[in-house]
Amino acid sequence: MLTLSVRRFGPIEDATVDLKPLTLFVGPNNTGKSYLATLIYALVNALRLSLDHADDAVSPPGLVEAWLARGGGMLHNAPADVQDSLDKRLGAEAWQYGTVLGGELRRCFAAKLGEIVGLHGASDFGLEMRSSNALLAFARGRNDEELTLERCQWERSVRLSQDAVRARAVDRSGLPLATTLIAPFLAPLNRGVHFLPAGRSALLQAYRPLVTALVSREARLAGTIRDFMVALVNLTRSPSFLRPQALDEVALFIERRICAGQVDFEEGLGRVEAPEIVYGRDQLPIQRVSSTIAETAPIVLFLRHVVGENDALVVEEPEAHLHPDNQRLLAQALVKLVRRGLQVVVTTHSDYFVEQVSNFVRLGPLPDQRARLGYDADDYLDAGEVGAYLFRSPAPAGPSRVEALPVNSDEGISGDVFARVTEALYDETSTLVQAAADVRP
Secondary structure, eight states, X not given: OEEEEEEEETTEEEXXXXXXXEEEEEOSTTSSHHXXXXXXXXXXXXXXXXXXXXXXXXXXXXXXXXXXXXXXXXXXXXXXXXXXXXXXXXXXXXXXXXXXXXXXHHHHHTSOHHHHHOTTSOOOOEEEEEOSSEEEEXXXXXXXXXXXEEEEEEOSSOEEOTTTSEEEEEOTTSOEEEEEOSGGGGGGGOSOEEEEOSOHHHHHHTHXXXXXXXXXXXXXXXXXXXXXXXXXXXXXXXXXXXXOHHHHHHHHXXXXXXXSSOEEEEEEETTXXXXXXXXXXXXXXXXXXXXXXXXXXXXXXHHHHTOOTTOEEEEEOTTTTOOHXXXXXXXHHHHHHHHTTOEEEEEEOOHHHHHHXXXXXXXXXXXXXXXXXXXXXXXXXXXXXXXXXXXXXXXXXSOEEEEEEOEETTTEEOSOTTHHHHHHHHHHXXXXXXXXXXXXX
């Protein structure tokens, strides 16, 4: 598990969240839910980029590779010179990761770093990542457009081997000549990640113009939206044996229970060689279907053609344009993804969605009730698999704070997530009913 703490980030004054198999961000508009979800996306992407494009000059081969070639072992049992070399190289890789992360944040938000972290005039931005094996802390650099590494600590009771680290160069026999070492220490981030932004139906309504702009490089889009569109443009039909069958089962569940028809694509149609997303027996273009289909079609396509096993999936406002019945079904689909090994992060404004997730937590210790209520055997969540966080601002238009909501198998997700709104609506209704009774002859 990874614990993420931020200070003075976007509209967020401070927040500490544990990334669980299912992490929910709830709360009013403009309180930073999308900011934090985008940060998580950037953190995972930055590690992948850092591993794929590591600079050999940062960590040259030597003592560490020789030690790994002899079998490696527990870090605290390594010779002193190997431990010293590991410390220096891990520090260099952490510094490089921070540099890549700064660039990824600028790309994802399509903004300068100073514009992302200084919404309320704050300059003391801080970011801390803590896993079971490492702690990394970053702050704004001197030029305000870079992140600087403030602190890094590594757990010594970690077993390192050639299989655990990332080989960047090998000799003729296939043995590593150079490696990147940071991946085992940040294992919760060492996975693929995909972002399904809010407003998916609107993006698909403008699908063709956006594709044209992407191809011509005319569009200045946030990286999350650009990545979403590029994934759709690059849809290909991989052989079935290359795709996770478990994810296809969830895609089929969404098609049958929510879409009531097949979501598909035809490759290379139109003036721009990009797939045409279609729906149903008549192969209707996505621009001519209901907003419910347009919202959920990308989820189906991502699960069937993009997302890999054990990847992370960030879904903004899964309830958008869905009837409450379908909101409950989509919550069930996301629970199925958790059961199949995905890490899911959700931003939501829906009390139906949150309450349905709560019920799946309540079903955790009650296996006999699942079939009775019409669910499959794997439609449940353990309380420890769920993190729920409430974003709210004490003052109008002021910075927001994030608090963890209790999660347990008796009450599910507890706390006054929507209580204030429900009570205000009830009080208003009571007032109006009483007023109507008073004027009635």
